[in-house]
Amino acid sequence: MWAIIAILIVAGAIFFMEVPKLKKKKQIKDMWYVIILLALATAATLYESTGMETPNPLDFIQSVYAPIRSWFQN
Amino acid sequence: MGNHTISPRQFMYLVILFTVGSSILIIPTPTAAMAKQDAWLSVLLPVSAGTLIIWFLSTFGRQLENKTFVEAAIFAFGNWFGRLLSFFYLSFIFILGALVLRNIGDFMTTQIMPDTPLQFTHILFLLVVIFGARQGLEVIGRSSEIFIPWIFLLLFFLFFSISPQINLDNLQPILGGGIKPILSSSLTYLGTPLLEMVIFLMVFPYVKEKKKAGRAWILGALIGGLILTLVTLFSVLVMGSDLTALNAYPSYELAKKINLAGFLEGVEIIVAIIWMLTIFFKLVIIYFACSLGTANFLNMEDYRPLLLPTGMGMVVLSIVAYPDVAYFEAFLGETWFLYALTHGMLLPLIIWAGFMIKRAHTESS
Numbered sequence: 001m002w003a004i005i006a007i008l009i010v011a012g013a014i015f016f017m018e019v020p021k022l023k024k025k026k027q028i029k030d031m032w033y034v035i036i037l038l039a040l041a042t043a044a045t046l047y048e049s050t051g052m053e054t055p056n057p058l059d060f061i062q063s064v065y066a067p068i069r070s071w072f073q074n
Numbered sequence: 075m076g077n078h079t080i081s082p083r084q085f086m087y088l089v090i091l092f093t094v095g096s097s098i099l100i101i102p103t104p105t106a107a108m109a110k111q112d113a114w115l116s117v118l119l120p121v122s123a124g125t126l127i128i129w130f131l132s133t134f135g136r137q138l139e140n141k142t143f144v145e146a147a148i149f150a151f152g153n154w155f156g157r158l159l160s161f162f163y164l165s166f167i168f169i170l171g172a173l174v175l176r177n178i179g180d181f182m183t184t185q186i187m188p189d190t191p192l193q194f195t196h197i198l199f200l201l202v203v204i205f206g207a208r209q210g211l212e213v214i215g216r217s218s219e220i221f222i223p224w225i226f227l228l229l230f231f232l233f234f235s236i237s238p239q240i241n242l243d244n245l246q247p248i249l250g251g252g253i254k255p256i257l258s259s260s261l262t263y264l265g266t267p268l269l270e271m272v273i274f275l276m277v278f279p280y281v282k283e284k285k286k287a288g289r290a291w292i293l294g295a296l297i298g299g300l301i302l303t304l305v306t307l308f309s310v311l312v313m314g315s316d317l318t319a320l321n322a323y324p325s326y327e328l329a330k331k332i333n334l335a336g337f338l339e340g341v342e343i344i345v346a347i348i349w350m351l352t353i354f355f356k357l358v359i360i361y362f363a364c365s366l367g368t369a370n371f372l373n374m375e376d377y378r379p380l381l382l383p384t385g386m387g388m389v390v391l392s393i394v395a396y397p398d399v400a401y402f403e404a405f406l407g408e409t410w411f412l413y414a415l416t417h418g419m420l421l422p423l424i425i426w427a428g429f430m431i432k433r434a435h436t437e438s439s
Contacts (some may be wrong), residue, residue: 004264009148010386011203011386014386015383016381018379018382018383021379022379023226027374027375029373030372030374030375030376030379033372033374033380034380034383037368037380037383037384037387038382038383040383040385040387041384041386041387041390042386043137043382044386044387044388044390044391045387045389047151048390048393048394054390054432056156056395056396057165057169057391057395058169058396058405059236059415061169061409062408065409065412068412069408069409069412072178
């Protein structure tokens with residue numbers, strides 16, 4: 001519970017640090033990119049903080065390279 | 075993007091710091107496990123072979139002129155396929171950044187601050203890194219000039235004060251296991267700092283005097299490699315190959331063994347400054363390259379707004395990246411070399427070929 005609140009506070013702080021500056025400079029496209037990336041990062045952090053099994057990119061990389069590796073070792 | 079440029083000398087310092095950072099903790103264990111007493115040879119061998127890789131990368135960097143790697147990929151392969159290739163490149167940098175962050179986090183939690191949760195070590199360390207990356211490349215280059223004498227001083231102190239405990243018998247028999255274990259364990263060094271050098275193709279456009287910078291790159295990689303060879307050599311000389319292979323952090327264990335006449339002891343934390351500083355610089359470069367690359371990828375005007383969101387993602391990835399050290403060692407030993415080979419050698423080769431064809435094409439028409 002506390003973790004979720006802390007993450008939301010941090011995400012909000014980042015939002016108010018970066019987004020108004022970009023809006024002022026009229027870089028609307030850049031602003032949306034930052035918002036999207038921030039939303040993705042926040043979602044990932046929230047998902048991880050609930051303690052659910054998070055998909056691990058390293059597992060994915062290992063499964064991709066497994067056939068090459070076995071071919072390499074022979 | 076901004077007016078940041080660095081001199082070839084600063085670039086060389088950054089390459090040295092990048093090579094030593096985190097590899098100083100990682101390299102001795104697997105090489106000593108595989109090549110036993112010849113572990114130092116399995117670091118020295120790829121250092122010399124790696125010159126060829128660096129030579130290729132620096133030639134490529136010079137041909138790119140003022141384009142970063144991501145811009146070159148988009149220039150050569152068009153908006154969609156070029157972006158797909160850059161995506162692989164950026165994900166490689168991002169994953170590497172998370173792993174390097176986890177290295178220092180693991181070190182801190184297992185050796186120095188066992189009660190602090192991993193997340194907080196990561197967040198605190200990354201905050202400093204973000205601050206550094208926000209200042210831009212010029213500041214990073216200048217601070218490397220300040221810190222490099224400290225790195226050399228501390229390394230000299232480590233080697234000097236451990237030298238009374240050297241036991242030359244630990245090195246014998248030289249080449250006792252034949253050449254094969256040395257060759258297979260040299261892949262570790264090739265994968266860990268050498269093939270990661272591709273990241274500098276994001277920094278290279280901002281270095282002045284490209285010709286000198288290319289030489290500085292090769293020289294920096296050589297100096298960094300020699301430092302790592304010495305660290306591995308001293309670990310084996312003092313502790314023997316078995317103990318080096320068993321320890322998670324042989325370089326830290328080496329520093330713990332410092333004992334000058336029963337007077338100077340327990341200075342390991344001072345020596346640990348070496349990897350705190352080098353890992354900091356490695357992470358700053360990775361971080362700069364990653365956010366600058368993402369900004370190029372998205373056609374943004376400045377990379378700075380991306381720093382904080384990227385940091386959030388990196389902390390999460392560094393936590394979920396591996397459940398325990400055994401998983402990491404297996405990953406490093408089995409998959410990392412291939413992963414780094416495809417992203418650090420194959421990908422730049424493809425982009426280089428495409429870039430040369432495209433450039434010749436635009437010049438003729």
